[in-house]
Amino acid sequence: MTAAPKPESWVRVLPEGLYVDPGGFFIDPPRAVDRAVISHGHADHARPHHGHVLATPETLAIMRQRYGANAGAAQQALACGETLRVGAVDVRLVPAGHVLGSAQVVLDYDGSRVVVSGDYKRSPDPTCAPFEPVPCDVFVTEATFGLPVFRHPPVAAELDKLLRSLALFPERAHVVGVYALGKCQRLIALLREAGHDRPIYLHGALKGLCDLYERQGVALGPLEPATVAGGGREAREKFRGAVVLAPPSAIADRWSRRLPDPVVAAASGWMRVRQRARQRGVELPMVISDHADWDELIATIEETGAPEIWVTHGREEALVLQAGKLGRRARALALVGREEEDDAG
């Protein structure tokens, strides 16, 4: 029996992105390619105009919702847990716990296994399947919150801040900045779990994906558009004491002027750093993240048992250093096109 091929000999960084040679496809390429495997629907991972896209059915649905006819000329669904042979590589998608449909890409080639995490988290999320660690030779991990200051507190306590504020300021609208895919629906689901059954008002940019989640079987309760048809004073009264969700860019901008004396809140891992929350004009920060925090990153690296760790995007240097201290060979993959996206935190 010959030795398995070295991982770096068959999974490589090309200008277009991370390339799996014996399969002839890229994973989450930042620009259009012939063949792509997509880990999840966020825009910095799922780009339009690919020739052929392989992803979970949920991720494909999200891409169609966002890109319509440009979601990929040919689309192939692969359910989590199933294996598909692509070229000489076995491809399996395993839940990543990040957003609906998010998956790790497990690649087996000639006795060597590389797992590409995409984005992931380990804390529970009622809107998607939980992360499953997969033993492998190389674990390719994100590092969005790859600094030891990022330690997300328990979600229930963070959500409680919003619930207490609603009780304390029943006359004020509570506008929460949330990313349209994932955070929005997770926050709604968490509020419903906590017994908040009033209608939740949505900025127009959030509606489509909420509908999609519902069609995929994620119940979100009564949702209404945050419009002020007629524009009169009464039209705004309904927002008092209500939760209004909007993209982070809208919460402190002109759009929010329709709300009566709003409490400006945001749900994001970046809210951990006070100055960052203040810069964004947030008065009620909730540290609720769809990414692994520092402790989860380290725990996951250990659970996969991978002797080698590649870090794709985020604060790579700290995680590379820490993985090295844990006895892993670790390096940063200088991938382009993964800008720090605050809103996705």
Next chain:
Amino acid sequence: MKAFAALIDGLVFMPSRNGKLRLMADYFARAPDPDRGWALAALTEGLSFPAAKAGLIRALAAERVDPALFAWSYDYVGDLAETVSLIWPERPTGAPPPALGEVVERLQAARRMEVPGLIEGWLDALGASERFALLKLITGGLRVGVSARLAKTALAGFGGREVAEIEELWHGLAPPYRALFAWLEGHGGRPETRDAATFRPLMLATPLEEGDLDGLDPAAYRAEWKWDGIRVQLAACGGRRRLFSRTGDEIGGAFPEIVDAMSFEAVLDGELLVARPETRGGDVEIAPFNRLQQRLNRKTVTAKMLADDPAWVRLYDILVEDGEDIRPLPFDRRRARLEAWYGRTRPGRMDLSPLVPFDDWSTLADIRAGARANAIEGLMLKRGDSPYVAGRPKGPWFKWKRGPLLLDVVLMYAQRGHGKRSSFYSDFTFGAWRPDGRGGDELVPVGKAYFGFTDEELGRLDRWVRNHTVERYGPVRAVSPELVLEVAFDSVHRSTRHKSGVAMRFPRVHRIRWDKPASEADRLATLEAMIVD
């Protein structure tokens, strides 16, 4: 510590003054003694722990965290207390989290070498938010956007009292203020203090409005100059000497020459200025306000500052003389007492602010219009029969400011506001023209204004900014130089800190000149000609 940490976090993020007051009053109502008293001391900057310095905190973190990881984290977070609070790898010891009172009292009693161990133990016993509050508390400077005055206002609201009552007691009390809280909660008497050198809340004037003079009898009023410094109170009683700002903060540390000169038994009201008495003719030469500004907001002062910008007090009033509270006396009687007292005492570094004689309002208007000295902000009108009362009653005292200076400037940058204004571009940087050295003209920023317009005008300005943006820098937008603002300001001074070399006092938007072409706005030279030093 949990309740205190929640208060600190709430204050950090609360943009509105009323919201901050609500949070503090709520805390005072719920937290027990002595915690709330120590919290009050922290909010009013009345606590310090010389043995707990930033270096010590850094050293504690260095023992537990890889230096490179710490450096990257600190670099990202930008605040030492916050970095350590977030990064601290807890080693649960089973010890219960300490109460605020325990932290303060044990730190005060600890020997220097015991301090690191104490702090380390607390960091292990607390969560991230509480660690942040602990580290901010012990290293000094909470920076939660609360002034001592605002904390006292919250305290007054909590106890259903006037803030003036709190201020008057304040400097005779010490943390953790048990008697004060007991009184405010109605189960104790008004705290007694033997220290008489406490703050007496100031009597303030209302601005004289158009037409006010018509209904006023000139014979009933006295006039005096309103000097362009900062209002102070000098309290020297029973061997204690304190110099207070208008809000009751003690600022004597920054003006030791004034405190040294207070070898008398009296409480006086006056204007703090920078001045040189030793000019020809014996006149006191008052320096422009920006010289005084060099000496404000400092805890201590250097010998060079004392020599370059010596402080002076121009006296307006006397409130207490030899232990006798004469605030209930009418102004004329207090004025006579002040003059007699000054004649007897002749304190150094002080003089009397003279009364300005006048017969009728038109004479006084001419006097006001003729005042060119930069040190004069305008006139004060005080009823001769007015007792000295705290606050700003309308009628007994008026301030009649000199007409503002005006300049047409061009809007250059706009920045988003805060709180209710966070969706509006409401802070405006404006410029004046000057030669660019290549035969043309360029705009140079000369000031910044963020009030003076109505809500409706703000909406229109906001739209204008969004439609004329040429570049963005975070919350700031550069706009194309097309909109002329007429700005009003009280005076203008030379400044080495500004690119233009000048700094305006109290600039505000007077009118928006939608009609005026930017090329017809004023030049820097026009502004420079307005400097009177």
